[in-house]
Amino acid sequence: MSEESSQILRIRREKLEALEARGIPAFAYRFDRSHRTDEAIAVFDDEEASEALTEKGEGAEVRVAGRILSWRGHGKSAFAHIEDGGGRIQLYFRLNVLGEEDFAALDLLDLGDWIGVRGPLFRTRTGEITVRVEEWTLLSKSLRPLPFGKEEVDEETGERVVHSGFSDQQTRYRQRYADLAVHPEIRESFRLRSRLITGLRRFLDERDFLEVETPILQPLYGGAAARPFVTHHNALDTRLYLRIADELYLKRLIVGGFERVYEIAKDFRNEGIDRSHNPEFTMLEFYQAFADYREMMELVEDLIRFVVEEVHGEPRLTYQGKPIDFEPSFRRLPFVEALNEKLGEDVQALSDADLLSRAERITGDSLEGENRGRLLDKVFGALVEPELIQPTFVIDYPVELSPLAKPHREDPRLTERFELFVAGRELANAFSELNDPIDQRARFEAQARLRAMGDEESHPVDDDYLRAMEYGMPPTGGVGIGVDRLAMLVADAASIRDVILFPTLRPEEG
């Protein structure tokens, strides 16, 4: 059915015309509100408690405004609920209070309209605090019906039950405005996310980290293994990449003399989309001069504990039915030891061919042509990661996997690196940052060879970054934390799309 012929849309337009014909503006400029709905309810509760109500049981006169959620007409009276940023409140309209003309014009209102009302508060026979409307003003006419479900409160559990709600996930993501408008709990999820990010900033600010902004448009991308988005600057006539990580610019700032820096910002990776990956996502990275990865591990423990407690009031939460405890210290699990234990032999002693055949057997994939590091990582991902439900630092990764990490001071085959896993998912990645420009160049060149062999995710050589290293970077610990994944934990969201307001979707037709 075309939009033009939809009777549902046509009827609302006709009501708009009818309002205009009566001289009622459909789109107001402002409303002089005296209370949010929750404030109005608190005012009445106080008055009732201090016996300050009139003999008719009325409290203060309030002016409240909100979107009409429900309407129950009774001939010469009507009940409605409106909702604002503070919650909901019931309105009561009466013919003999409003007069014929004003009462009749209520017929031109719809669910979804924004109205403001003035009148005293009272408590209905059923006990609900309500505004006895003496005057109402249309603030904005809704010309398209919102997909409200019908709600009831379960007598036994006291829980809100929604009937025939808005549940098509694709439409909810596409029309997030409608999803938010009809689902208070979705608004609450995003409030949690905001509190989480505020908490991250507070923790770092209190420890003298400086918040900085580095380029999103970069002539060369790096700092992670991923395919980038490519764009073009017209005036410079040059290719630019959207960053895949903040890392290399933040470490340039450590070279410049800032001892502690952090950035919370979007990164972009031109890869698949699934429950834990969105092409643009929010990353926190922070770097601290004179620290190694061990010190950063302790800082990450404190940080995670702090923000979980900020959001939930305690350092524990339940994620998808699984209780998770963020009280330090988190378990430390060496990468190679974990693999050796699972496989019952020393993976580093295996020949390339043996490693390949074991990896293919374990993962069930054809892995011909993958390098040693990737093979180890695949096996680790298949055997160990899914079991890491409670917060666990996986430490000391093979050097092939970590081109930007310092070699392990006790075993040159490893690097001083950790990843934090929670609920079987990678949440953070960190290392003692490689500050030896000669070693760094050799690592880049090794990556370039992988690239020449067709590995599109290997790290490109960044000569400017090497120049910065040559000037001298102090020993530095660096951490990256996937903010969306942390938000998934605190909001108990199964999909990253549930913590991103406007997730990336295929464009709509037409």
Next chain:
RNA sequence: GAGCCGGUAGCUCAGCUGGCAGAGCAACGGACUUUUAAUCCGUAGGUCGUGGGUUCGAGACCCACCCGGCUCACCA
């Protein structure tokens, strides 16, 4: 990329072995001055994802395609 499931009214869904496209909510008209999933009476509303095919007849069966969800793979 593979497998499974799905796309029918504004929303949520039903539609059997192929036989006049349905329900609830929302909407519209009417009754109702303390209701709250308000209630009661009545009305209207459809490119059944798209395109082919089979058939006297397709929402249903067959083929292709589009879109989505889930699982797996990919994403160190």
